[in-house]
Amino acid sequence: MTSIDDVARAAGVSIATVSRALRGLPNVSDATRSRVKTVADELGYVASAGASGLASGRTLTMGVVVPSVSRWFYQMALEGIDEELRRANYDMMLFNLAARKGDRERVFHRSILRKRTDALIALCLEFTPSEREQLLSLGHPTIVIGGPVKGIRHIGIDERATARAATQHLITLGHRRIAHVGGDDDEGLNRRVPLDRRRGFRDAMEAAGLAVRPEWLLSGRFSLAPSRAVVNEMLASAERPTAIVANSDEMAIGAIMAAHDSGLQVPGDLSVIGIDNHDLAESFGLTTMAQDPFEQGALGARILLDDLGGIVPPRRTSVTAPSHLIVRTSTAPPIH
Amino acid sequence: MTSIDDVARAAGVSIATVSRALRGLPNVSDATRSRVKTVADELGYVASAGASGLASGRTLTMGVVVPSVSRWFYQMALEGIDEELRRANYDMMLFNLAARKGDRERVFHRSILRKRTDALIALCLEFTPSEREQLLSLGHPTIVIGGPVKGIRHIGIDERATARAATQHLITLGHRRIAHVGGDDDEGLNRRVPLDRRRGFRDAMEAAGLAVRPEWLLSGRFSLAPSRAVVNEMLASAERPTAIVANSDEMAIGAIMAAHDSGLQVPGDLSVIGIDNHDLAESFGLTTMAQDPFEQGALGARILLDDLGGIVPPRRTSVTAPSHLIVRTSTAPPIH
DNA sequence: TTGAAAGCGTTACCAC
DNA sequence: GTGGTAACGCTTTCAA
Numbered sequence: 001m002t003s004i005d006d007v008a009r010a011a012g013v014s015i016a017t018v019s020r021a022l023r024g025l026p027n028v029s030d031a032t033r034s035r036v037k038t039v040a041d042e043l044g045y046v047a048s049a050g051a052s053g054l055a056s057g058r059t060l061t062m063g064v065v066v067p068s069v070s071r072w073f074y075q076m077a078l079e080g081i082d083e084e085l086r087r088a089n090y091d092m093m094l095f096n097l098a099a100r101k102g103d104r105e106r107v108f109h110r111s112i113l114r115k116r117t118d119a120l121i122a123l124c125l126e127f128t129p130s131e132r133e134q135l136l137s138l139g140h141p142t143i144v145i146g147g148p149v150k151g152i153r154h155i156g157i158d159e160r161a162t163a164r165a166a167t168q169h170l171i172t173l174g175h176r177r178i179a180h181v182g183g184d185d186d187e188g189l190n191r192r193v194p195l196d197r198r199r200g201f202r203d204a205m206e207a208a209g210l211a212v213r214p215e216w217l218l219s220g221r222f223s224l225a226p227s228r229a230v231v232n233e234m235l236a237s238a239e240r241p242t243a244i245v246a247n248s249d250e251m252a253i254g255a256i257m258a259a260h261d262s263g264l265q266v267p268g269d270l271s272v273i274g275i276d277n278h279d280l281a282e283s284f285g286l287t288t289m290a291q292d293p294f295e296q297g298a299l300g301a302r303i304l305l306d307d308l309g310g311i312v313p314p315r316r317t318s319v320t321a322p323s324h325l326i327v328r329t330s331t332a333p334p335i336h
Numbered sequence: 337m338t339s340i341d342d343v344a345r346a347a348g349v350s351i352a353t354v355s356r357a358l359r360g361l362p363n364v365s366d367a368t369r370s371r372v373k374t375v376a377d378e379l380g381y382v383a384s385a386g387a388s389g390l391a392s393g394r395t396l397t398m399g400v401v402v403p404s405v406s407r408w409f410y411q412m413a414l415e416g417i418d419e420e421l422r423r424a425n426y427d428m429m430l431f432n433l434a435a436r437k438g439d440r441e442r443v444f445h446r447s448i449l450r451k452r453t454d455a456l457i458a459l460c461l462e463f464t465p466s467e468r469e470q471l472l473s474l475g476h477p478t479i480v481i482g483g484p485v486k487g488i489r490h491i492g493i494d495e496r497a498t499a500r501a502a503t504q505h506l507i508t509l510g511h512r513r514i515a516h517v518g519g520d521d522d523e524g525l526n527r528r529v530p531l532d533r534r535r536g537f538r539d540a541m542e543a544a545g546l547a548v549r550p551e552w553l554l555s556g557r558f559s560l561a562p563s564r565a566v567v568n569e570m571l572a573s574a575e576r577p578t579a580i581v582a583n584s585d586e587m588a589i590g591a592i593m594a595a596h597d598s599g600l601q602v603p604g605d606l607s608v609i610g611i612d613n614h615d616l617a618e619s620f621g622l623t624t625m626a627q628d629p630f631e632q633g634a635l636g637a638r639i640l641l642d643d644l645g646g647i648v649p650p651r652r653t654s655v656t657a658p659s660h661l662i663v664r665t666s667t668a669p670p671i672h
Numbered sequence: 673t674t675g676a677a678a679g680c681g682t683t684a685c686c687a688c
Numbered sequence: 689g690t691g692g693t694a695a696c697g698c699t700t701t702c703a704a
Contacts, residue, residue, distance in 0.1 A: 014691040049452040051681035053386040054696045069414050075406040082432045091447050094430040096418045114385040350675045387697035390680045
């Protein structure tokens with residue numbers, strides 16, 4: 001509750017000087033500055049964020065919109081964003097949509113627009129036209145991580161090429177009967193991601209002249225248990241694939257577990273490849289197309305902070321993040 | 337950028353009236369209120385959080401301090417907190433310590449104290465005396481979730497009793513040679529949690545007159561891979577336990593995987609029980625002592641919001657959250 | 673029911 | 689190098 005006046009009085013200077021001294025601005029004598037700092041410390045004074053935001057127009061806060069906080073990709077991206085923010089002394093305001101359609105309106109309208117953030121970073125979201133308009137009308141730097149959104153710059157891997165490379169890996173090993181575990185994501189998330197990945201799968205199959213069988217296009221709802229279930233079902237039929245491409249590592253692990261459920265060996269009877277390089281991938285020996293959401297998040301934050309810094313002109317272009325193959329023990333040539 | 341004056345002007349009323357109308361305060365005629373609302377909507381006006389915080393003293397923001405965002409417990413608690421906050425129209429400021437000792441000072445001093453939050457909720461943290469003092473001097477409602485902290489109310493399960501119950505389950509099944517996978521957590525987290533759980537293990541063993549062998553007290557560093565490694569090592573020795581109690585489900589899953597690595601059957605050759613009821617527990621058929629961090633987080637938030645509401649006198653007591661046994665397929669009587 | 677005006681705690685500009 | 693003083697955009701009393 002001690003405010004700037006208290007410090008000014010105790011240090012025998014004006015509040016203007018206190019403000020300058022504490023923020024490291026020039027035109028304060030060393031003697032004064034150190035006295036002010038000491039006094040402020042003793043009094044436990046810290047400037048009120050709200051007041052300085054009002055006066056300066058900068059809140060030193062970044063808004064982060066996430067669809068949920070309980071998925072690997074978002075966690076990693078969050079940590080990456082956080083890493084950059086703390087470096088710049090920025091705080092983070094977290095807006096969790098929690099996949100609740102109804103709350104989006106609230107978040108977009110009431111919270112985000114309340115001028116309490118200097119910039120906004122959104123993870124893997126799809127926006128309605130009205131939402132996008134609100135964002136843009138806000139006028140502050142914005143970036144999307146995870147999936148391309150029309151009219152907003154974004155950071156993300158080339159989804160299609162990544163899925164193609166995953167599929168290609170299996171084809172190169174000699175597989176010809178390959179299934180795909182994809183599936184729509186929750187509503188409101190970026191639907192292009194699963195679609196693009198499936199398209200990449202198709203690309204590779206067609207390029208190799210292999211058939212894409214409709215009954216081998218599964219939906220694993222982006223998580224382990226559903227994936228395990230559908231893969232188990234597929235493995236029960238007369239004819240089964242020798243390999244599986246999954247849209248995410250969690251689903252790939254579900255596929256591996258399904259193989260075990262069905263008494264099949266991985267990679268002996270079934271090869272499995274995922275996308276992500278999830279924390280658990282190594283433990284399961286999962287071959288995967290690795291991406292680095294931590295770094296994607298960090299880069300996004302860095303770009304926004306640069307924009308805010310105003311030193312360099314804001315970059316208007318999107319960034320394609322790298323992905324690369326990590327071969328472990330879940331893939332091998334098929335046994336003929 | 338449109339501010340209250342714009343609305344006032346456009347609606348032909350004073351800013352005071354706009355403020356009252358928009359916030360649903362009494363003493364505004366229906367006609368006026370609806371006109372103001374319409375105008376505000378058209379202009380896309382939303383009150384500035386900073387300004388209203390300054391004027392009213394309430395920021396409508398809750399601070400949440402987490403050690404990291406990538407562990408199941410924290411994720412769930414965060415989602416629970418978030419659920420309550422949105423209900424009360426509160427926003428969330430996330431302070432991620434990310435286990436970096438050095439940043440704690442920054443978080444505690446610069447950020448948290450900046451009067452930008454009305455209340456604070458901390459997850460599984462241990463505080464230095466100075467940190468605790470700063471928190472308390474802030475004077476706003478605070479609560480800890482996860483581990484007891486001296487002088488601050490908290491919400492959490494009875495760690496000791498929970499671990500005791502887990503061990504008891506194995507003993508009841510007939511096990512006599514039981515190992516424990518515990519291990520210190522990262523620095524700065526609440527160290528009482530792992531200690532109390534190990535103590536609970538000891539309690540149950542001693543009560544049953546069973547020996548606690550030092551070489552069967554393992555450290556799995558609270559995650560899957562390290563746990564798997566140490567358990568593998570243990571299983572390689574001549575004499576091995578018939579059952580394992582792990583301090584967390586992630587470590588328990590590591591133990592299950594280790595059993596497989598070693599060619600042992602679960603639960604045939606080795607029973608495993610965990611604590612948490614992690615998302616993956618069901619997929620692994622893991623028997624566990626379930627707790628509900630989502631609910632713990634939600635409750636914490638609710639308590640703080642109640643305090644802020646000022647309707648009821650703030651509750652000063654801590655809350656013991658429930659935990660209960662869920663039997664799946666990872667535990668069974670030992671084969672003699 | 674409404675309006676005027678005094679804060680709220682800073683920052684930033686302009687004098688000195 | 690330092691101090692005075694308008695903003696900043698609201699909320700909240702007090703009068704009307």
